[in-house]
Amino acid sequence: KAGVTQTPRYLIKTRGQQVTLSCSPISGHRSVSWYQQTPGQGLQFLFEYFSETQRNKGNFPGRFSGRQFSNSRSEMNVSTLELGDSALYLCASSLEGLAGIPGELFFGEGSRLTVL
C-alpha cells in the first residue's frame, strides 16, 4: 500500500513569489491535513480537507490556502512568500475522524520550502 506522497520534496523561492505544494493521500483516505513544521514553533496545524471541503482551519493568514480534489489529492498554496514561511510542510492523510474521534494520521516526508 503506497504511503502519502508529497511533491516537490525541496524547493527554493524568493520573497514575494508564490508556491504550490501537492499531496497524494493513501488510497481510501478522504481526509488530508497540512502542518507547518519549524524549529521555533514546532508543528502548527494549517488546515484539513475532507471530501473536497475544508473541515478545520488553523491560525494562519489568508496567504495560506488549500484545496482538495475529487480523488482526495490536495494542494496547498502560499502567496506573497515571506522569509518566515521557510519550513517543512507536512501532509497527513487519515480516515474520516467522525464523532470527534480523530483518526490516525499518516504523514508524508514533507516539502521543505526555503524562502530567500
Add this chain to the structure above:
Amino acid sequence: AQSVTQPDIHITVSEGASLELRCNYSYGATPYLFWYVQSPGQGLQLLLKYFSGDTLVQGIKGFEAEFKRSQSSFNLRKPSVHWSDAAEYFCAVGGRLLTGGGNKLTFGTGTQLKVEL
C-alpha cells in the same frame, strides 16, 4: 484552548538504559492522545495512541505510555533503548472539541532523543 507541553527539549540516554519522555496536556474535553516519532528527513510515524480504557497503552517498537488524568500527563516509556531509537518524539492531543468531527491535532514542540553507544 488545547495545548501540549513537552518539558524536555533534549534527552541523552545510553543504549540499553530505560527511557521516559514527559508530556503534559491541556484539553477541555475527553482527550485523545498520541505519540509520534520523526527520524531525520522523514515524516512522522505513529508510535501509539490512547482513546479510552486501559490507561497503559502499548505501541510499536517496544514503547508504552501511561495516561494519568489527575496529572494531565501521557508519558512515553521504553525499558531498554536501542541506538535506532534516536529521533525526535512528539506528543499530540485531539478530540471532541472539534465540531463536525475532524482530525486536527495539537502537537508538543518535541523531544530530541540522543542515544549514546
